[in-house]
Amino acid sequence: MWPAFLDALLLQSGYNAALVAVGAALLGIAAGSGGTFLFLRKRALVSDAVAHATLPGVGLAFIVMVALGGDGRDLLGLLLGSAITAWIGLVLVEWMARRTRLAEDAAIGAVLSVFFGFGIVLLTVIQTMSAGRQAGLESFLLGATAGMLFQDAVVIAVGGALAVATVYLLRRPMTLVAFDPDYAAAYGFNVKRIDLVMMGLVMAVTVIGLKLVGLILVVAMLIIPPVTARFWTDRTDGVIWIAGILGGVSGYVGAALSASAPSIPTGPIIVLVCFGLFTFSILFAPGRGVLAAVIRHQRFQVRVHRRQGLLALAHGEPIFDPLTITVLRRSKLIRRDRVATEAGRAQAAKALRDEKRWEVARRVYHDEAISGRYDGLTPIETVLTPDEIAAIDREIGGPTTVGGAV
């Protein structure tokens, strides 16, 4: 499997596999960046309704094309049909959420199930038709890569490029609408129209992804990359870029994986690769990751206990908290009998002094940039300049020693 995987990664596994890998990567980039604003606008699930609403369009397009005398398998025709019903589904969701008392989640549930059900009925009817080549239509559910043609890859490439260009062009209005729609409206942006463009983008990505990953899984490619990207950046532009890259990598690696062994489905593998990146990020991302949060909390707890212990020493109060004792013992600030060591006394005096300086600083400096930094833990030297500290020291008098025999 390994060499086969490497071959696939280097596009050496044959024409079809290379086509699929490139197509999946392009689709991933478009879906990741296009899905970013869906996620930021907190409307991720609308994409689920849109995706399911493509199915009746596929069926209807097939029937129409057969009726016109074709074989009903023209990809562009099928995609056009799916886009039309997806748009109808989208408009219905919008309308229900805006004009009726139904909340958006209920509207999504209704549209999703009804359109999907209708689509399945159409596919069943099509199976019984005598005309046309109906085999393979159901591959739009979960995607199929076996028969991918160069023409299909071109559809993905062109559609994906248009989607990415739209994201780039409209990133400012879409950011503003996602962050602060009221301000955006007051600023003169047409919020409704920008929302529709954003959803149109999602629809476009869904439609071009139908062939490759299918309508059920394309939603994952829209949502998971931006959610994953959010763990690594605090900027909107960052989320767009990283989500695009993550989507592209998932598509490429997923396609290569599925090409490296027989009968591994492409779409599901791509989604699983996506999920793997997500899992890694939620656990190990610096800042927002679970592990980072645990470590940060523990470090903070130790700092609090150390500070409390030192202040207790400074005031000559007994320490009972076991964690405080452990923390102080470990840094050799107290002896086994809980009496302060030389270092402990020095540190305690310093902590007490810092506390007193802060007290004065918070009284004197009304600037929040300074007084807002007081958390009982931050040394004042990191906030004020030496001459400012000297001024405070003149107010509180010279250094004092504390604790034990002097």
Next chain:
Amino acid sequence: MTAASLELAAEGGRTLHSAIDADSPLSIQGMTVSYGEKPAVFSVDAAFPRESMAAIIGPNGAGKSTLLKAVLGIIPTLSGKVSVFGEPVEKARRRIAYVPQRASVDWDFPTRVIDVVMMGLYRELGLLHFETRRHRDMACDCLERVGMANFAHRQIGQLSGGQQQRVFLARALAQDADLYLLDEPFAGVDATTEKAIIHVLKGLKEENRTVVCVHHDLATVTEYFDRVLLINVRKVADGPVDTTFTAENLQTTYGGRLATAQIDQLQLSLA
């Protein structure tokens, strides 16, 4: 117009709406806004003169924020006309800066302080321009004016409530507008921030700009503002603070919700 003359006018069946003042920074005529079948704002007329600093006052649910949003076209109106410097709002957008309520956005949004202020420059940036050093300097200037220059690169989620409000104000400053509309800028902010904000707003007024705030703290009205609009769904009164912000008008606006003792504490000069 006093209450008595209003009644007379109503009896005469003539229009109650005063003609739009062509030059006024903001003039509202007969505005009605409704959620469902219940009007939140009913037939309100008001005009705010140049270089004034006005407060919109009224109890909770009186339609203060709704009025502001309807003026800006954020929510649809049932009737009424708004003109900004004699033009319809759509044509005067670049002269208006809006500061929404702090609680109206998600502060975990992936953006930094400087990026939020930069949003005030989007009109200038358009769709294609890159952010240049000049834009960043302009944004930093606005942050400096609200005392937040040191916070430019913080993620907005790390800010205190008062700091968030200052960032919103800085974004409005970046627009360099002539009319500033603020929705409860002092709600839930610390005393220092309140002072900083009022300092900036008074500065705007001195630069011949007009400031209109939805305001909830009756105790600071006479100190901060020179005009008030009292509403409780309908307009109660509108005019200079010394003649309009009276015990009688407050009683009408708040009904039984404001105890006489509270009004006494405001030490108003009774008109």
